[in-house]
Amino acid sequence: MAIKEGDPLPSKTLHRLGDDGAPKPLSTDEYFAGKRVVLFAVPGAFTQTCSARHLPGFVNYADAIKAKGVDEIVCIAVNDAAVMDAWGKAKDERRSITMLSDGNADFTTAVGMEIDRRASGMGVRSKRYAMVVDDGVIKRLNLEPDGSYGVSSAETILKDL
Numbered sequence: 108m109a110i111k112e113g114d115p116l117p118s119k120t121l122h123r124l125g126d127d128g129a130p131k132p133l134s135t136d137e138y139f140a141g142k143r144v145v146l147f148a149v150p151g152a153f154t155q156t157c158s159a160r161h162l163p164g165f166v167n168y169a170d171a172i173k174a175k176g177v178d179e180i181v182c183i184a185v186n187d188a189a190v191m192d193a194w195g196k197a198k199d200e201r202r203s204i205t206m207l208s209d210g211n212a213d214f215t216t217a218v219g220m221e222i223d224r225r226a227s228g229m230g231v232r233s234k235r236y237a238m239v240v241d242d243g244v245i246k247r248l249n250l251e252p253d254g255s256y257g258v259s260s261a262e263t264i265l266k267d268l
Contacts, residue, residue: 113246119135120133121135122210123205133207136243143242145165145177145239146239147165148234148237149183149184151229153194164260166199168265181205184208187210191207215233216231220233236259237258249267
């Protein structure tokens with residue numbers, strides 16, 4: 108069952124590539140505590156819409172989003188930490204977006220946003236969505252209809268703030 112506005116984020120572990128090149132675990136309970144975060148999820152790093160529109164939109168609007176009282180912008184995908192780090196470096200020279208890995212889709216499954224893409228060789232992936240999270244609680248959730256892009260865009264989130 109998918110999460111909804113008013114729900115707390117599930118207690119899961121995400122990963123971020125450390126300075127030493129090794130993945131570092133991050134508890135969602137600790138990471139999102141006491142912060143206002145815009146979190147957006149994509150089906151996959153380096154994929155077409157994700158690379159051409161979704162991530163670049165948040166990079167372009169990062170300052171405007173943060174000016175609305177957002178402490179951090181987080182991108183999550185069902186990719187490993189090294190891939191997420193490489194994608195961030197390729198698309199976000201200022202490093203304005205925090206790239207987090209949900210390599211096993213544990214978080215994605217816990218929030219009910221998994222989508223089966225095994226038929227196309229991609230395995231389990233995340234649906235495309237964006238949310239505003241205050242102190243670990245979902246305040247706004249924008250879920251894209253399958254195959255669409257728009258309601259989870261940086262421009263839409265900026266208007267919602």
